[in-house]
Amino acid sequence: MTIEEMQNGYKKEVDYQKHMLRNLGYWFQLFLTISAIGLALIYYFHTSMLFFFIVGIILMVIGVLGMFTFGYASWRGRKNVDLVIKDYENKLAEIKKIDKNPISTEKIKYRSNN
Numbered sequence: 001m002t003i004e005e006m007q008n009g010y011k012k013e014v015d016y017q018k019h020m021l022r023n024l025g026y027w028f029q030l031f032l033t034i035s036a037i038g039l040a041l042i043y044y045f046h047t048s049m050l051f052f053f054i055v056g057i058i059l060m061v062i063g064v065l066g067m068f069t070f071g072y073a074s075w076r077g078r079k080n081v082d083l084v085i086k087d088y089e090n091k092l093a094e095i096k097k098i099d100k101n102p103i104s105t106e107k108i109k110y111r112s113n114n
Helices: 003-045 050-098
Strands: none
Touching (some): 003 050
8 A cells, every 4th residue: 555545445435434424414494493493483382272282292302312412423533534644644754763764655554552
């Protein structure tokens, strides 16, 4: 594996994970909207129509649980992207220690610390 191949692989991985984080953000927004609709139903129908009040409570609970779930997944995903970037930087530093040749097309023999 060359340094250039490794860089391209890490860039693709970081781009993919950032794309997935954006998707999690969209899901979070969806559940926020569901929760807001539930809150509106609770507010307007708490005294007049029991059915809409119960539907509002259910939507509110589903929305809040979804927001917690996707918020937590997004937080963990950001931590994972940071770990991938840190791992990439550590590997580059290790490669520079092992191979002092600056040409990036030569094969790299990376030794893992595991």
